[in-house]
Structure formats: C-alpha cells, structure tokens
Amino acid sequence: MSSAHSFVVTGASGGVGSAIAEHLSSIGHVINLDPTPARSANPRVHHVEGDAGDPAAAAAAAQLAEKHGPLSGWVNNAAIFRDASLATATAEQISALIALNLNLAVVGCHTAVQHFLSHSRPGSIVNVSSHQAQRPVRGALPYATAKAAVEGLTRAAAVDHGPQGIRVNAVALGSITTARYEEYRREHPEADQQMAALHPLGHVGHPLDVAHAVAFLLSAESAFITGAVLPVDGGRAALGPDPESA
Known part of the structure; x- marks a missing residue:
C-alpha cells in the first residue's frame, strides 16, 4: 500500500485501537472514529467524534478518509464491555447488550462495503474479535456472544463481497496489555502468574x-x-487444561 491510502479505525482513542491507528499512519492517513477525544498528536491520525454504531458518524469518517486518500481499509475495533447474566438480567437486557456490540461491526462493515462499491474499488475490512468467541470466560456472556456473531459476520461478508474484491477478516485477541488490563492487574495481584499460564x-x-x-x-x-x-492470542485459544499438570 502506498502512503496515498487512508483507513478508518473505530475506537482508536486508546488501547489496541490507538496502536493500530498509529501503526497504520506509517503507510497512510487514519481516521479514528471514537466518542472520546483523540490522544494522538500524529498529524496523519485524524479524529471524528462519534459512535461507531451510528451510521451517520461512520459515513462522516469514510468521507473524511477519502479526502486524505482513497479509503482502502476499515478496522472495526470499537467494543463495549458490559456483562449480564441469564440468572440475574432480563432477556431484553442481555439481547440489548449483544446488539450494542454486534452493531458496531455491522455498521462498520456496511459503511465500508457501501463506500468501496460506490467507488468501484476493492478494499479490506478487519473485525476485532476475541478468543471468547470460541472459548468464553464466565461472566462475559453478552460480549462472548456478540464476538461469535462478529466472526459469523466476517465469514458471510467475505463470501458475499469477494467477487467485488472486498476482503473481510478478523483477529481474535487474547489478553493484551491495555489500560483496562492494567487496571485488572492492580485489582488482582495474582494476574501475571495466571495470565502466563493461560497463554x-x-x-x-x-x-x-x-x-x-x-x-x-x-x-x-x-x-x-x-x-x-x-488468532492473535499467544496460543490461548489452543490451550486445553492438562489434568496432570498439578
């Protein structure tokens, strides 16, 4: 890819999204679609303040990207971390949480595909998923369910739009050293040892x-x-518990 290309990364004001945006800025301009203020002083990373699940905000990000160069890639990184249990929440509450996360990827994929098609241009979409799509941890049912659906969306969109040169893939993450993870470490002194064993x-x-x-x-x-x-998970999804390890 030449430096003339542009990309949209959702949820890039911090964490994994910020690293993706900064890295992609070495090969093109990047639009960060995020409701919180951007932290990057990088002149090739631009901010659109808005919800990645809002079609109007996503369209605005695509339009701004196109002004900086042909939009060639879209990364659906934004996610919502809110848990609910089948035992304590209503079905409607759980369905709403699943829909919130899934909608972020659906809107992003829809906007990107529409943009690529309207410009008669091939393109690439990457959805950020999680090892939990295949191996959930307890207490994360809405998130794990949404990520499983995102992986299904990835495959279906790839099949539908491959003839137009639009590729759709996903990365399924293990635990990553973000601010959210560091907060977890502070609250759980045993986290380092446990996480080392999981990966x-x-x-x-x-x-x-x-x-x-x-x-x-x-x-x-x-x-x-x-x-x-x-999988970008240090082997976490491949690991099965060994009953003889103790």
Whole structure:
C-alpha cells in the first residue's frame, strides 16, 4: 500500500485501537472514529467524534478518509464491555447488550462495503474479535456472544463481497496489555502468574502485536486471505487444561 491510502479505525482513542491507528499512519492517513477525544498528536491520525454504531458518524469518517486518500481499509475495533447474566438480567437486557456490540461491526462493515462499491474499488475490512468467541470466560456472556456473531459476520461478508474484491477478516485477541488490563492487574495481584499460564507463550500480548496482524490483513501481502479469523492470542485459544499438570 502506498502512503496515498487512508483507513478508518473505530475506537482508536486508546488501547489496541490507538496502536493500530498509529501503526497504520506509517503507510497512510487514519481516521479514528471514537466518542472520546483523540490522544494522538500524529498529524496523519485524524479524529471524528462519534459512535461507531451510528451510521451517520461512520459515513462522516469514510468521507473524511477519502479526502486524505482513497479509503482502502476499515478496522472495526470499537467494543463495549458490559456483562449480564441469564440468572440475574432480563432477556431484553442481555439481547440489548449483544446488539450494542454486534452493531458496531455491522455498521462498520456496511459503511465500508457501501463506500468501496460506490467507488468501484476493492478494499479490506478487519473485525476485532476475541478468543471468547470460541472459548468464553464466565461472566462475559453478552460480549462472548456478540464476538461469535462478529466472526459469523466476517465469514458471510467475505463470501458475499469477494467477487467485488472486498476482503473481510478478523483477529481474535487474547489478553493484551491495555489500560483496562492494567487496571485488572492492580485489582488482582495474582494476574501475571495466571495470565502466563493461560497463554502458551507465557505472557500476554502487546497492542503492537495486534497492530502488526491487522496491517498484514489490510495489505496486499494477504491478498488471497478472506473470511479468516486469525488468532492473535499467544496460543490461548489452543490451550486445553492438562489434568496432570498439578
């Protein structure tokens, strides 16, 4: 990809999204669609204040990206972390939480596909998923369900729009050292040892690990990859508990 290209990354005011945006800025202009103020002073990272689940805000991000260069990649990174239990919440509350997270990816995919088609241009979409789509942890039912649906969306969109040269893939993350993770570490002194045991590589990932994987899936180097879910999890999803390990 040349520096003339542009990208949209949702939820890029912090955490993994920020790392993705900063990394992609080395090869093009990046639009961060996020309701919170942008933290980047990078002149190639631009901010659109808005909800990634709002079609009007997503369209505005696409339009701004196009002003800086042909929009060639869209990353659906924004997520909502709110849990609810089948035992204590209503079905309506749980369904609403699932819809909130899933809608972020649906709106992003819809906006990107519409933009690529209207410009008769191939493009690439990367959805950020989680190891929980396949192996949930207790207490995260709405999030895990939404991410499983995002992976289904990834495959279906890839099948539907492959003939137009639009590729759709996902990255399924393990634990990553974001501010949210660091807060968890402060509250749980045993976290480092537990997380090392959960990831076969012996440690959690860094935001730049995710950024590199996303950039690969957006690039011509992955031109024959679509409908794939790439684990970026240090082997966490592959690990099964060993009853003899104790």
